[in-house]
Amino acid sequence: MMKARRGQIYPSKTVSRFGTCWTYKSWCVVICVVTFILVLSGLHIGWDFPIIIKNGHIYYPILFCLALFYTITNYLFAALHDPGVIPRPNADEILLVEKEHNIQTDLEGKYFPSMPPPTTIFVKNCSYTSPYCYTCRVYRLPRVTHCSVCNVCIQNYDHHCPWINNCVGLLNHRYFSNFLLSCSLLCIFAIVGCVLAAYFRWNSYKDQSGLFFAYNIPSFINGFVGILLALALFPFWCNHCGLAMNAVTTKDMSRGQDLKDNEFSTGSLCQNLILSWCGPLRPSVDWNALYDEDHYKKQEEIYKKIRPTLLSNTLAIPRQKIKEHIQSLALKNYFAINQQIEAFYRTNKKTSQRNPSLIPVDDIHYLPMHNIEINYIDSNQVNVRYLLIEAVQPTNISTFWNTIWLRNVLSIVMLYEINENNSFIQYWPDEKNPSIKVNNNCYQVDFIRILKRLDIVTSQFKIQKIDENETRIIEHHQIKNWTETTFSLDPIALLRLQYNIDYREKEERIHDNNRSIIAIHSCEINTRAFAYMIIDINRHLLIKYNYINVLNTITRLNEQLPICLINDHVLMVIYWVILHLSTWTYLSDIITLQDKENPYQSLSIHHNIVYFIDSYIHSKALMLVVGRNRNGILKIISTYKIQHCFLFQQSSHLDVDFIEQQQLELDTNYPSSDFRRYQNDQSMTFIYQPINSIRNILLYELSRLIVDLDQNDNIPILICIDEIRVGAIIYLLANLMEQFNIDNTVDIYHQARKIAYSCPAFRTEDDFRDIYECIKVWTDHDLKSQAN
Known part of the structure; x- marks a missing residue:
């Protein structure tokens, strides 16, 4: 018999053909055991009974047949009787319990991602911790245990006996014990009968030993089998007799049950034994009367139909299961994500009575805003506030800055680019225009500094209400490479931004009683703002409570927004970023969540x-070329409009033919002890040739040159190399230098994984050893320079 899978919806055939008999299991074992008993007993009756009766022992056959009848009867009762199976609840009852206790399943009803929490119940004024059976879908009463073989829960479960092909529980334990006793007596009677028959044959064949042994072979077999079974079954019966006298089961003893602290004991060994073997029992369940033939199949269909309506409120995922869950969502062309969207729309239909948190700030210069406030997710406190502001246009720039001042906003997250719409304007000061006055010269906003990154540009402003002494420092974060249909920015950069904003809000408001509010600035109510808030809220959940609940977060946000914004692209972006949040590494196996081709394919x-x-x-901005074909290098320079090309190959310092062929002129004003710089009048590209062998050039020195060029927008930059690892380390050091200059921190592993995504580098332990050796040389030199 194939073992039923645990956690399935209604996996067992629980309908009996004989009323109270539990017969969904195989009949083979029962037939074989009964046949074994009848064959041996028939052999004994046919071979030994005649000689025993002939010698006047009429009582023996009567006793043996009574013991045989008693054995077969108790065996059939033990094997075919309901052992005390707990009926499984209907679909509506299961769904009610799952909703009340926040039990996690997927749309198919499989428990996900962890064991449901236990609950406390009271029995006879005593409290018990009741675990939830994630197969039978019930909270277990005391002494109820799930049998993994039968795939059902059994009241007073003792053990599963393979010889009766059934569990031993409340309703068949006495029959099982009686079977052990009767079978032991049957074996003893058989042994006695075999001895009597052999004794009487000895009187007839004592002079013919050969015939004596020949005639007694069946008796010897029966006697030997009887001795083995009696030695096995009678001690087992004595053990169960002791368990019944102490009112415990084998399962209780295996759990270390204290016999002195047993609420189910009457205090008397005899009363416990009488109550267990002779006391009244609850009537067995008549499965035919209770269920139709296809009852569980119908309940399964009902469950799967209704379950999606509860899914959006019961999908909490602990940290250790996030990666497994998100990878499962990416299977079958994101079918599970589409299921989640379907479930969400079933349970969150918009109604006309909804009052969205739309804030009309100014009747003349109207600037649409939405105040979002989420205090709890799944009864866990998060306390986040967002001010969702639509795009600034020339008519409402004063309204925007007035709102920022009045609401004491310290962080602005801009989720669109100016070129997305011709009506959008730059409303903040920059290096070219360092100061602006708005709202009829009511406010002055002064530029402080700008920090440019690949995906996020951060600007700092000082805003002051004119004629007042109070000033505030505001950080403006413009997120790039994120549109309504594409998500190309680095998820780690987005998460680091959210961490930095959260940290700054706590630091700046340490003595301020006002709760922080983050201004999310988007061109309209769009999926970008929606996804940003979901990611940030689940980041709070993961930090504080070690789990996420994306769909419940969506439900809570959707209650405060006038339109629903969930679609498959939104969920893919959210889960992809959260996957990085749970691991904080740039893993190659999570790129499958990107619904686009790799833009960094080599050529x-x-x-x-x-x-x-x-x-x-x-x-x-950075390019690596492996190869020495000069015509190919020239084509690359012209195709990609390379501004700076470094020849960093063996013997590059001796390669004068290339310089002469291209008629390059030496730049005598270039101050470098490692490279000569060349350029001709027809090209805007600078060619850098090593002065000496590249072995004498420290890699971080070349990285520093690249940083200077990159920060001054002199890109793209090309390095011609022989070994890809060398070029990857040069660019890695350059990125780490830039990150340190901008953020005062470095993320070596993440930056290395990003470069490894673009080129075949940093795949082995030796590669990372080389990385850290080069970083050590760089940091040691900088530390010595600072010390001097």
């Missing part, structure tokens, strides 16, 4: 392999 140009790499502040 082959005239047998030269070209790799594209992001710098810390520009996309595809």
Whole structure:
């Protein structure tokens, strides 16, 4: 018999053909055991009974037949009787319990991602911790245990006996014990009968030993089997007799049950034994009367139909299961994500009575805003507030800055780019226009500094209400590479931004009683703002409570927004970013959640392999070429409009033919002890040639040159190399230098994984050893320079 899978919806055939008999299991074992008993008993009756009766022992056959009848009867009762199976509830009862206790399942009803929590119940004024059976869908009463073989819960479960092919429980334990006793007596009677028959044959064949042994072979077999069974079954019966006298089961003893502290004992061994073997029992369940033949199949269909209506409120995922869950969502062309969207729309239909939190700030210069406030998710406190502001246009720029001041906003997250619409304007000061006055010269906003990164540009402003002494420092974060249909920014950069904003809000408001509010600035109520808030709220959940609940977060946000914004792209972006949040690494196996081709595919140009790499502040600003075909290098320079090309190959310092062929002129004003710089009048590209062998050039020195060029927007930059690892380390050091200059921190592993995504580098332990050796040389030099 194949073992039923645990956690399935209604996996067992629980309808009996004989009323109270539990017969969904195989009949083979029962038939074999009964046949074994009848065959041996028939052999004994046919071979030994005649000689025993002939010698006047009429009583023996009567006793043996009574013992045989008693044995067969108790065996059939033990094997075929309902052992005390707990009926499974109907679909509506299961769903009610799952909703009340926040039990996690997927749309198919499989428990996900963890064991449901236990609950406390009272029995005879005593409290018990009741675990939830995630197969039978019930909270277990005391002494109820799930049998993994039968796949059902059994009251007073003792053990599963393979010889009766049934569990031993409340309703058949006495029959099982009686079977052990009667079978032991039957074996003893058989042994006695075999001895009597052999004794009487000895009187007839004592002079013919050969015939004596020949005639007694069946008796010897029966006697030997009887001895083995009696030695096995009688001690087992004595054990069960002791268990019954102490009012415990085998399962209780295996759990270390204290016999002195047993609420089910009457206090008397005899009364316990009488109550267990002779006391009244609850009537067995008549399965035919209770259920139709296809009852569980119908309940399964009902469950799967209704379950999605509860899914959006019961899908909490602990940290250790996040990666497994998100990877399962990506299977079958994101079928599970579509299921979640379907479930959400079933349970969150919009109604006309909803009052969205739309805030009309100014009747003349109207600027649509939405105040979002989420205090609890799944009864867990999060306390987050967002001010969702639509795009600023020339008519409402004063309203925007007035709102920022009145609401004491310290962080603005801008989720659109100016070029998305011709009516959008730059409403903040910059290096070219360092100061602006708005709202009829009521406010003055002064530029402080700007921090450019690949995906996020951060600007700092000082805002002051004119004629007042109070000033505030505001950080403005413009997120790039994120549109309504594409998500190309680094998830780690987005998460780091949310952490930094959260940290700054706590630091700035440490003595301020006002709760922080984050201004999310989008061109309209769109999926970007929606996804940003969901990611940030689940980040709070994961930090404080070690789990996420995306769909419940969506439900809570949707209650405060006038339109529903969930679709498959939104969920893919949310889960992809949260996957990085749970692991904080740039894993290659999570790229499957991106619904687009890899934009960093390498190219082959005239047998030269070209790799594209992001710098810390520009996309595809860095390029590596492996190969020595000069015509290919020239084509790459012209095709991608390379501004700076470094020849960093063996013997590059001796390669004068290339310099002469291109008629390059030496730049005598270039101050470097490692490279000569060349340029001709027809090209805007600078060519850098090593002065000496590249072995004498420290990699971080070249990285520092690249940083200077990248920060001054002199890109793209090309390095010609022999070994891809060397070029990858040069660009990695450059990115780490830029990250340290901008954020005062470095993330070595993440930056290395990003470069490894673009080119075949940093795959082995030796590669990472080389990385850290180069980083050590760089940091040691900088520390010594600072010390001097």
